[in-house]
Amino acid sequence: xxxxxxxxxxxxxxxxxxxxxxxxxxxxxxxxxxxxxxxxxxxxxxxxxxxxxxxxxxxxxxxxxxxxxxxxxxxxxxxxxxxxxxxxxxxxxxxxxxxxxxxxxxxxxxxxxxxxxxxxxxxxxxxxxxxxxxxxxxxxxxxxxxxxxxxxxxxxxxxxxxxxxxxxxxxxxxxxxxxxxxxxxxxxxxxxxxxxxxxxxxxxxxxxxxxxxxxxxxxxxxxxxxxxxxxxxxxxxxxxxxxxxxxxxxxxxxxxxxxxxxxxxxxxxxxxxxxxxxxxxxxxxxxxxxxxxxxxxxxxxxxxxxxxxxxxxxxxxxxxxxxxxxxxxxxxxxxxxxxxxxxxxxxxxxxxxxxxxxxxxxxxxxxxxxxxxxxxxxxxxxxxxxxxxxxxxxxxxxxxxxxxxxxxxxxxxxxxxxxxxxxxxxxxxxxxxxxxxxxxxxxxxxxxxxxxxxxxxxxxxxxxxxxxxxxxx
Amino acid sequence: xxxxxxxxxxxxxxxxxxxxxxxxxxxxxxxxxxxxxxxxxxxxxxxxxxxxxxxxxxxxxxxxxxxxxxxxxxxxxxxxxxxxxxxxxxxxxxxxxxxxxxxxxxxxxxxxxxxxxxxxxxxxxxxxxxxxxxxxxxxxxxxxxxxxxxxxxxxxxxxxxxxxxxxxxxxxxxxxxxxxxxxxxxxxxxxxxxxxxxxxxxxxxxxxxxxxxxxxxxxxxxxxxxxxxxxxxxxxxxxxxxxxxxxxxx
Numbered sequence: 001x002x003x004x005x006x007x008x009x010x011x012x013x014x015x016x017x018x019x020x021x022x023x024x025x026x027x028x029x030x031x032x033x034x035x036x037x038x039x040x041x042x043x044x045x046x047x048x049x050x051x052x053x054x055x056x057x058x059x060x061x062x063x064x065x066x067x068x069x070x071x072x073x074x075x076x077x078x079x080x081x082x083x084x085x086x087x088x089x090x091x092x093x094x095x096x097x098x099x100x101x102x103x104x105x106x107x108x109x110x111x112x113x114x115x116x117x118x119x120x121x122x123x124x125x126x127x128x129x130x131x132x133x134x135x136x137x138x139x140x141x142x143x144x145x146x147x148x149x150x151x152x153x154x155x156x157x158x159x160x161x162x163x164x165x166x167x168x169x170x171x172x173x174x175x176x177x178x179x180x181x182x183x184x185x186x187x188x189x190x191x192x193x194x195x196x197x198x199x200x201x202x203x204x205x206x207x208x209x210x211x212x213x214x215x216x217x218x219x220x221x222x223x224x225x226x227x228x229x230x231x232x233x234x235x236x237x238x239x240x241x242x243x244x245x246x247x248x249x250x251x252x253x254x255x256x257x258x259x260x261x262x263x264x265x266x267x268x269x270x271x272x273x274x275x276x277x278x279x280x281x282x283x284x285x286x287x288x289x290x291x292x293x294x295x296x297x298x299x300x301x302x303x304x305x306x307x308x309x310x311x312x313x314x315x316x317x318x319x320x321x322x323x324x325x326x327x328x329x330x331x332x333x334x335x336x337x338x339x340x341x342x343x344x345x346x347x348x349x350x351x352x353x354x355x356x357x358x359x360x361x362x363x364x365x366x367x368x369x370x371x372x373x374x375x376x377x378x379x380x381x382x383x384x385x386x387x388x389x390x391x392x393x394x395x396x397x398x399x400x401x402x403x404x405x406x407x408x409x410x411x412x413x414x415x416x417x418x419x420x421x422x423x424x425x426x427x428x429x430x431x432x433x434x435x436x437x438x439x440x441x442x443x444x445x446x447x448x449x450x451x452x453x454x455x456x457x458x459x460x461x462x463x464x465x466x467x468x469x470x471x472x473x
Numbered sequence: 474x475x476x477x478x479x480x481x482x483x484x485x486x487x488x489x490x491x492x493x494x495x496x497x498x499x500x501x502x503x504x505x506x507x508x509x510x511x512x513x514x515x516x517x518x519x520x521x522x523x524x525x526x527x528x529x530x531x532x533x534x535x536x537x538x539x540x541x542x543x544x545x546x547x548x549x550x551x552x553x554x555x556x557x558x559x560x561x562x563x564x565x566x567x568x569x570x571x572x573x574x575x576x577x578x579x580x581x582x583x584x585x586x587x588x589x590x591x592x593x594x595x596x597x598x599x600x601x602x603x604x605x606x607x608x609x610x611x612x613x614x615x616x617x618x619x620x621x622x623x624x625x626x627x628x629x630x631x632x633x634x635x636x637x638x639x640x641x642x643x644x645x646x647x648x649x650x651x652x653x654x655x656x657x658x659x660x661x662x663x664x665x666x667x668x669x670x671x672x673x674x675x676x677x678x679x680x681x682x683x684x685x686x687x688x689x690x691x692x693x694x695x696x697x698x699x700x701x702x703x704x705x706x707x708x709x710x711x712x713x714x715x716x717x718x719x720x721x722x723x
Contacts, residue, residue, distance in 0.1 A: 009665075012663070012665050323651055323670055327670065327673075357662075360658075360662040362659065363660075363667070364619075366620070367619070367651075367652070383529065391532075402532075414528065418522035419540060431495060443661035447660060450668040450672070450700050450704070451671075451699030454496050454695050460498055461501040461502065462517075463498075464502050468505075473517075
């Protein structure tokens, strides 16, 4: 589903060359980094909580089909209509049909990454519907005609001045102002009106509880509550992995989610939606629909190692801690989910061959693994996917696409030299004669873009220990 | 992190790492001297080569296993294996059991992994070294490799050794836990991102005002000093073993 002209390399060069973008990211990411650190100051307690989060998510995935059936049953009992979509196209059509059935033309949307995955806005607009993002960040990027650059703070690539300019240009009658309160008021005024007249509200789902059929929604602006209570119809969309087994699973995951995402102990709003409006109730939608999307997830579930990808609760903290993401930003990745989680999720959903080598954009520094609230071994999964890229007998879509004889031979030769001491000795001797006088081609050309050539020692440690009288059996 | 240290042994193995072997042999010799000075016999098996990490991280686990097996077959006796690199030690301690998860030999491999120690943690916890500084006053900063910090958890041990030296002022980096951009083949597969990372790391190093940057990992050193040399930044990079040996010997 990526852009046909997507080139990760080009995106990286552009992003790294954009000093404003880099400044915006550095500022925002270090703020989020500090906030998380403050809220998880107690390391032992955080570790305990992460263990719980990991266990909750693993348990849910271990019996996912059963839990999804239970969720469906409970939802139906509660009066929520459940729809299953295997592909994003199916999900889009389901939502379009719900709108058409109600003669709905105006949708207000709370923040939902799954709807981004579906490219829902574009689809509905092509079918003559008006779609309005109501999360402030999403509203900003919708005005700018852009996609989210971060899964939690979608407009994080823009600073206040850029937003001031955007509002002035795009909101009819908006005066130019750089005051945050005034900018907020401008958005609020526009959005209030949209809430009042919307026919349908759409939201994501942070967790769906199988035991009770409850849809949990975390947010800070109250727009999520408006989207799910003001319009007569509410549609919630979720990836099928977002289910938890029991109500008692919610508090630890919620604590991990808000703490990891924004450094909050709890968000300003936490919605638990279990039924449509009941007779006699004064508010709430008359109908609630839940659309459960697969889009490659059940294939990921089949592999016990890769399945861990689906533990993700979309807190975005791996992005905030990633030395690559914080430098290139989210758009460079070319797909909906950027950063470390995107690096492992996108290739599995879209196919390795379509993702332009984003899998190589990791130094395997383990920063993501260290902070992941549900302990996804992201570096390990990156290694697995790198292997799949070369492995013609792999199982991930696009496996083996990178197989090429020169690279394979290089690694075979490397293994040979490192397995046969005599070869190794010879290689060291010859290398030592060259020192740093190697032609700057291939990998060395890349290395020397900003560095000098490493100087191979005249005498290796293998030789030194002999002349220095170290025991060298 | 689960850590258990043995009593001081009579003999240790030294796994030099391929990078020390080829580019920084003097750092390897200094590490051996530091160990020997504590009265420990150091054995350097000549059949050793590389821990296998380059292939492992690049998507070639079969080749990594073949090379890892060469080390398993070389370091056969029951001595602790001391490694002057947090990254290579992390590979052998944390990743070998995963790399060989389906191997019949897994219990032997686990036992091997349990014998792996990063140099500075071994000096601190097993040999309990006391260093006497004989050098002139100097200000240094410390760069921890990501794997020394996150896989081996030895950053404090390394810095504590530096802190033992009375004429050395250690000024810490602002972003000590951020990667320098080396990442093995990452540096050549994503050269632009890697360059941005090392450039920022050097700015952080300069910000400390230190004249020297120390590290326990030669991959990072090769990256950082290579970029400093190229950028004509007058700051030296040095492996901690060499620094400690130079300051305390003679």
